[in-house]
Each structure stands twice: as C-alpha cells, then as structure tokens.
Amino acid sequence: MTKPNKPKIAIDIDGVLADMHNPIFETLKLNYTGDDVKVWDFFEELKVDRQAFWDAYKRIWSEQYHLIPLIEKDAPTTVTKLREKFEVHIVTSRPKETHSGTISWLKYRGITYDKIILLPPLTDKTEYIVDYLFLVDDNPNLASRSNKVILYDRPWNRGVSGVRRIRSLQELLEIVDAIAESPPQRGW
Numbered sequence: 001m002t003k004p005n006k007p008k009i010a011i012d013i014d015g016v017l018a019d020m021h022n023p024i025f026e027t028l029k030l031n032y033t034g035d036d037v038k039v040w041d042f043f044e045e046l047k048v049d050r051q052a053f054w055d056a057y058k059r060i061w062s063e064q065y066h067l068i069p070l071i072e073k074d075a076p077t078t079v080t081k082l083r084e085k086f087e088v089h090i091v092t093s094r095p096k097e098t099h100s101g102t103i104s105w106l107k108y109r110g111i112t113y114d115k116i117i118l119l120p121p122l123t124d125k126t127e128y129i130v131d132y133l134f135l136v137d138d139n140p141n142l143a144s145r146s147n148k149v150i151l152y153d154r155p156w157n158r159g160v161s162g163v164r165r166i167r168s169l170q171e172l173l174e175i176v177d178a179i180a181e182s183p184p185q186r187g188w
Contacts, residue, residue, distance in 0.1 A: 008132045009082065010091040010117075010125070013102065015138030016152045016169075017075055017090075017111060020057065023067045027056045040140055040156050054095075061098035065105035076110035078169040083112065085176055091128060091135060093119040134164075136172060 014020045021034035032046060043050045060067055072078070082088050090113045094102060099118050106113065117128060126146035129135045134148045140157035142149045150164045150172070151157050166172045 006085065006087045008089055009086045010089045010129050010132050010135040011079070011113075012125070012135070012137040012139070012152070013090060013092040013106075014094075015071075015154055015156075016136055017071060017079075017109075018105065019069045019071045020060070022069070023060055023064075024053060024056045027060060028052055035155055037154075037156050042156065058095055058097055061094070061105070062101040065101040066108060068105055070109055072169055075169055076112070078173050079111050079113065081173055082169075082176065083114065086133070087114045088112075089114060089132070090116040091119070091125055092117070093121050093123045093125065095121055136166065136169075 011017065019034055021032075021037055025032045025034075028048070030046075030048065032048075036046060039045055042048065043053065070076075079088060090106065090111075092102065096118075102118065103116065106116070119125065119128065124142075124145065125135060125137065125139075126142055126149065129146065129148050132148060134150050135142070135146070136150045136152050138152045138154045138157055140151065140160045143151050143157070143160050143163040150166055151160060152169075153165050153167045166175075
C-alpha cells in the first residue's frame with residue numbers, strides 16, 4: 001500500500017527565513033537595519049544604491065552565506081515540525097550565482113525541506129504554486145496575485161490588508177490544521 005501524498009506548502013527564504021537586509025547594510029556601511037525598510041522597493045526612500053545593494057547581496061549569498069542570520073532562531077525546528085504534516089518546498093527567486101550558497105545556507109542553518117525551487121529574479125512565484133496549499137512570503141505584491149499567499153509580517157508589507165498574515169512560523173505551525181482542512185480565502 002502506498003502512502004498518501006502530503007499536501008505541499010511553499011516557503012520563501014529572503015525576509016521569511018533569512019535576514020538578508022542587516023548583513024548587506026553592514027557590508028555597505030549603511031546605518032540601517034531591516035526595521036528601517038518600510039516599503040518593498042526601499043532604494044529611493046533610504047537612498048540606497050540599488051546596484052551596490054544587489055552586488056553585495058550576490059557576494060554575501062555566494063561567498064559569505066554564514067553571515068546571514070535566521071529571522072527566527074527556532075525556524076529549523078518549526079520547519080521540521082511542518083514537514084510532519086506537509087511536503088515543504090523552499091520557493092525562492094534569486095540570481096543564479098547565489099544558488100550554491102543558498103543551498104549551503106539552508107544546510108548551515110539546519111533548515112530541512114523536501115524540495116527547493118530556485119527561480120530567476122523577479123519571477124512571479126504565484127505561477128508556481130497552483131498545486132500548493134499556500135506560499136509563505138514577505139513580498140506584498142504577491143498577496144494581490146493569489147489567495148494562496150500568506151504574508152509573513154514585515155515592516156515593508158504592513159500596508160497590505162485583507163490577506164492572510166502570520167507574524168512567525170510558529171504561528172503558522174499553530175494553525176496548519178485549519179489551513180489543511182479549509183480552502184484558501186482572503187483575510188484571516
């Protein structure tokens with residue numbers, strides 16, 4: 001007898017699992033933290049050079065991934081618990097030169113998963129989650145594209161209302177039974 005397939009969920013990396021703003025701001029010697037990022041496209045508001053930011057992003061993810069902290073120190077344990085009920089896929093968009101460092105970072109931080117999907121930058125992840133229960137992401141633009149997106153609460157997405165939102169992965173763990181039993185819907 002074959003085991004029934006577990007429902008699939010998708011989890012983003014940057015802004016959900018990984019705190020990438022702080023190490024980049026430090027590398028660029030900018031006096032900001034991730035809490036200073038109040039809008040998704042923050043470059044003009046904070047007067048941060050876009051190219052310098054993305055160059056540092058690529059360098060850190062490909063050469064210094066160990067500098068990138070977890071957003072939640074218990075994320076590895078929480079993701080492991082999620083895997084008891086769900087097939088957990090890491091779904092992230094990023095430059096190709098960061099792929100190896102990304103996989104190394106997940107291992108270094110102890111985050112286990114069933115599959116990783118590495119998409120090119122600016123890819124609309126909602127096109128890839130058709131057969132998923134939901135995607136946990138911090139990108140406020142994705143929330144309007146699919147009712148399967150659960151926003152991971154961050155300063156840059158707090159202006160989005162009427163969507164499902166969590167403040168921690170632990171909170172997600174506490175509500176997974178309700179999510180698995182009911183179809184996705186707007187708000188929560």
